[in-house]
Amino acid sequence: MKVVRTVAEDLRTPWGLAPLPDGDLLVSSRDEGTITRIDGRTGRKTEVGSVPGVAPAGEGGLMGLALSPSYASDHMVYAYFTTDSDNRIARMLYDEKRPAGEQLGAPDTVFKGIPKGTNHNGGRIAFGPDKMLYVGTGETYATELAQDKKSTGGKILRLTPEGEPAPGNPFGSPVHTYGHRNVQGLAWDSRQRLFASEFGQDTWDELNHIKPGDNYGWPDAEGTSDDAKYHDPITQWHTDEASPSGIAYAEGSIWMAGLRGQRLWRVPLRGTEASAEPQAFLKGEYGRLRTVVSAGGDKLWLVTSETDGRGSPGDGDDRILELKVS
Template identity: 45%
Template sequence: MFALTTRGRPWPRALAAFVAALASVAATIVVSSTPASAATSPVVGVASGRCLTVAGNSTTPGARVTIYDCNGQASQTWTSTTAGELRVYSSPRCLDVVGQDTTPPATLQISTCTGAASQKWRINSDGSIVGVQSGMCLDVSGGRTTNNTPVQLWTCNGQSNQKWTTSTGSADTQPPTVPGNPRVSGLVCDSVTFAWSASTDNVGVAFYDVYHDGQLMKSVSGTTLSTTLTVVPGSTWGLYVNARDAAGNVSQASATVTITPPQCQSDTQAPTAPSQLTGSASGTTVTLRWTAATDNVGVRAYLVYRGGTLVGTVTGNPPATTFIDSGLSANTSYQYYVVARDAQSNVSSRSNTATVTTGGGCAGSVCGVTQIATETDLPWGLLTLPDGTILYSRRDVHDIIHLDPATGAKTNIGTVPNVDDTDGEGGLMGLAIAPTFASDHWLYMMHTTSTDNRIVRIKLENDRLTLSSEQILLTGILRNKYHNGGRLRFGPDGKLYASTGDAQNGDNAQNLNGLNGKVLRLNPDGTVPSDNPFGTYVWSYGHRNPQGLAFDSQGRLWEQEFGNSIMDETNLITKGGNYGWPACEGTTGTCGTAGYIAPKRTYPVAEGSCSGIAIVSDVIYIACERATRLYRVPISGSSLPSAQVFFNGTYGRLRTVEPAPDGGLWLTTSTQGDKDGIPNNGNEKIFHVTLGS
């Protein structure tokens, strides 16, 4: 029987990603102009033990499909073709969807074989049979097991009435080659034509998936080599394309083409000045408020200045008219003003000046921010050693730095072998040490290679990596340009937890035989813990690109996850839990499906794109990149009812946040070079944040 799980989902998720086949995946859908027959076999329902049958043994197009006692008749004998069809009868009819319906429940019938998308099927190694057009699963209506029960298409849910046994099908585990020569033409304010050269595949390319910066834009057929995309004026995007075969194997991404569309019309009129700026202090935290500016097109940001220095950027459409400035000096007067900016960077005159005097001591949540280091590369993973000093990984340089936060002194402890970049978000990522580090000296890390993502450990002795001690604990985590996950965290149970992305193939997240789109749990020596829920490394699944892991005082694991274009989410991870991707993003999609676990809090992507999390005194701190902010989210029971925003634009994109030994936080930026593999092209900072009550 099968062990993989695949979820169907509504547009656009259905085209967002398909199953990435590992060695155990069996898939049958192949694009071919001349279908060739494969094996012929009955298709037997796991729950009922009855066979997929054409009702009444009819050969007439439009006849419905049911389950019935297996009897070996022609109406129960199905042939899988290399075109992805399921054919029945010697004068063949194809399994088809009435009206090409893509919403559940969709009725099934037999039809004259035409090669239509509604006649394409994918037989997965978990026993599900998925309609390529709809992404939904072959389902016995109502979960019934009696003769003549209709078979339909329904949202994939992993239940036994959606499982089938059959000897049809053939394995295809080879992904297409990388699409070549990506290029653009016809760039105007709101559209661009994106083209590429064809990939090759051992069977055939079925789809091309077009992305910008890790977000899916469009999927097109395998015969399409250019497409028109809708773009946003003035926004800088990196476009690339992946090839996907009908078995769900996904290529590595093409090279990136950077575009910045012009504005649709010239706008030289600046916004009016914000007015009625006021400020109030609570201890060493200042809260500013003002009346909105107006603009002939629209205000897109407010720039907040303290003493003539830019300290915050409030964005949105329209942006908020408040700002919190934290970690100031006690008993000190500060002068603020605000200006408004539109989409074409026209800037208003200044608001009035507000003078605010802080109190005698910190009375808020954030009491001080101190820069402890600068860095030319991306600090990705970061941890505190038992002596209070810091180790951090440099993602694109592939080495590890030992930093003394008291003095700012740095020591390069060595380069990790076999690390490769992905021209996106891969490289040297998460770091962790076990509670036993003082005696065993093992440093754990997750990194990309030329073929996969993996978890390794190397001894740290005499402030150097002892490379001869390297042990490779886990390999075969699929890589791609984006969606590599990468965070490591030891739990209070002494196990190592790792977050993995879906490798730009959403159905990987539902593949219980695969390692992608998961939270994994390992013994420190890399073996599978005996109490893991599926007898594998998988602890939870249905994740898109998780990059934040942290444990609270009760030993519960919290996770932070990037959404595609709608919602980011914070999840409370449970053993064996399914968090719904790709059918569900945040609370959108088919999130009400039985078995999906809802996030504890969501954030619009424009106000999120958050990477690392830390928990201090049962408060979650979330570092966000696109939103350029730090969220403070107190845990209340198993809920996250409220969130405060700090450093809104003050320090730019924030990547990693970790507990500091004094009860504060370490915080790193990710402002430059975070979407390529070029070493030392950044201008990053590492901070210590002093926390209050």
């Protein structure tokens, strides 16, 4: 793995990243509530617009971004964000022909009522190979929510693009899996299998293979458990080595960005199991790492997170890096 180049610098609390069809990037600012377009070649930044209603505080704000599966025709951008009352998902028309800063249409809320808190707000969204919207949520320190299948906190949700429970969901509700503490990484492998990263409390962070309807244990289990009713992680890390946010799949491995761990983990896969011990890259070189997204083939985009209030930002922070992996 090597860093090919720095794509952009001087970003403020970057969180979500959505590659556009032409190679440019949309990036959200958690604390400023704005979306910025990054020229994929020059790194030039153009503010697209602000998302109304964002109420940043603690780990909440404007977080995950995803393009509509029909983006080529509808130009819709989906965003996960915290308001004064909840976490929610809205979609907005992105009109590149309008003046900079005014290119986002009014938000159309497709799903609301996800519990909010100072911390553990989840925030990752991604459209899967089935064109359904997958959502990682947190239990907001109310640990009992994770095991409550009627709550959307501490879950992975699966929705239609309009925000309805997706056909085939295991409980006839938005809930896809439960028993999660705080999910911020979602990615599919080449065989359309879903994986997710999860923050532990004090002991074990996790990388999980996601199976519809399964219980991932929190708060009764953190990491591997002896209880067969809980789905064990593929692998686990001490929290000071990982604290994982985004994940991506490339070249037969899951790549996982570590915040507290300040490193990028590679987990080689054989099916839904790790085929070798995880490998760490970039340890301490760029500080906290928030988001990693496939750029196609053997390339990844990596977003740092030194300006999120828990890092030690230096000149140029935060950054988007282009990586070449193998």
